[in-house]
Amino acid sequence: MKTAINLIICPLFVLLFFGCSGNDTDTEPENEDIETTIYFPLIDNDTWESTSVTDLDWNEAELQNLYDFLEENNSKSFMILYNGKIVVEKYFNDHDEDTNWYWASAGKTLTTAITGIAQEEGYLNINDKVSDYIGTGWTSATTEQEALITNKHLLTMTSGLDDSDDDIAPEDLTYLADAGTRWAYHGVFLKLQDVVATATGSTWNSYFNSKLKDEIGMNGFWFPFESTNVYWSNTRSMARFGLLMYANGKWEDSQIIPEGFLNEAINTSQTINEAYGYMWWLNGKESYHLPQTQFEFNGELIPNAPNDMYAGLGKNDQKLYVIPSKKLVIIRMGDAASEENFALSTFDNDLWEKINNLID
Template identity: 65%
Template sequence: MKPKFYISILFVFLIFSCSSNESKEDEEEQVNDELYFPSLTSDTWETKFIADLNWNESELESLLDYLEEKNTKSFIVLHNGKIVLEEYMNDHDATKAWYWASAGKTLTTAVSGIAQDEGLININNKVSDYLGTGWTSATLEKENLITCKNLLSMNSGLDDTTGDDVSPANLQYIADAGSRWAYHNVYVKMQDVIAEASNQDWSDFFNTSLRDKIGMTGQWINLGDLSVYWSNARSMARFGLLTLAKGKWETTQIIPESFLNEATNTSQNINEAYGYMWWLNGKGSYHLPSTQVEFNGKLIPNAPDDMYAALGKNDQKIYVVPSQDLVIIRMGEAADDDTFALSSFDNDLWAKINALVD
């Protein structure tokens, strides 16, 4: 009986040992694949090889040729925070700044969440609580219907056909707040709200509450009636990574996770594909700038359903895909014709990305 007993014990030990080793290997693999954050004080950024991800490397050249042909200046792909692709083309490089256009609206969204978390604002409060009455040309009754959340959701009810000027005379009533979705530059009033509530310049509050905390560079530049953010592509990638990480940078929660969850889900009952200035894929219908038409189907059919995006004029893009641990950045001139946000380029580009990643 003894030999059989010892053999059984040895067999159990070997099974346990193998399982333990496999468990350790799994744990090590999980640790090695945790979300990575680049240094705040240097430009060091860890990379991954396409081959290590089992992506279709044979599709890479086709993607890069397409990007260059479509007037791209910078293109970055992060997986779990590490750089898989970083390409510069068409006379651009890693040190040069480029404009975010309306993709930068999501920076205002982020800082709104931070300001609310600090108790400076409440997005459910009316805008006139912070700016005083008369910030629009609407009647007091109609103006007082407009909340900060309406500004973030693009359903203020103000006329979107009067241009980018946000002086009171140009902010004209067309419908009650919450009853009409329209892409409108009035969102910049959220920057004024935060400046008033914090008793700081908008750019100063932005820099200390967000930019500097994640190692971004860049600045807001006034172009006529618009305040536009300019930075290098890596700064845009840092912000995309912060969003993928649910508002946390390493161990520090910068944007409240609950607020970011609101921001990246449908924020009103008119445009399903819009949150707080984030565009949402995978919904049943969507609206586009400069039209009241409702389109059926997903915003970008070729993109993953859980993808959400910051989209700017002339194809400035931040794509965030939680299910695939991806952040994708595109900066450049318009791929084809000038556009406000979404273009056919989005869907065509995702076909190329899928060919590489799938």
């Protein structure tokens, strides 16, 4: 009996042990390719690993041309991360790695992230009416018109409220169209910060710090100015947030921003402006709208940039670009390259021409 069992077991053992040996080309390598492993800097200090332009086989001869272009166009800082590691970090005009600068509307994306976190924790639902959280009368629209506006309409810039003035007192938030029928870039998105504070029973700053800033090691602060609330930080902190987005909302093993919500945020969010998600600008679409206009422009947002790029764009050329296909996060802070602008400018396309000369 024992002999019979051995006759059965031995061939099975041989099959299991050697059965795949003839298909080595189909098996996964034992060691994961280092390029597929995202690097995360430490949270409690600014130690950050780097890799070089030459290591990546980029065109090093173009690096100085990029620096000259940035400096000539009023830049204060510029960073490129490749899979989380610093490749380029350059400062201009008395700016350095410890200097804070304003994100302007690129910081809208922080409000998006926090809204998604609060929804995941069960405090709010983006499909609920704004007035469910902050009460009625937050606009000067009728009760019926105001009741049409959901948190999602604020995320997508489709509240239907007048965008001719960025003030957000009730008397300034006048009705122009039913929510969801008109796209207009407007400061009313800040009401989401009130929604989050009310829903969580906390303050906006406290919830933001505990759920995002402290979790990924950012520095910085929110600065209320007139009717706005603007985030200020050093360049590396903007890069940390960009890295979090590139990693699908994860920081190492912790899911900070819910992945499902993040995927909604970086895809077309409504039918009016194809190039807009949840306060993220999207490249590679067939058309786009710009702030302060109701015109539709044909073509891609930034033709020289990769199609899968999405971006936080702020006044006077604050730039946060995330490019998954290239494993890149790119930051630019500074004054306006030429004329003042709300978000997109011709500088974006010109800058991407210089970046392509470097990385291609």
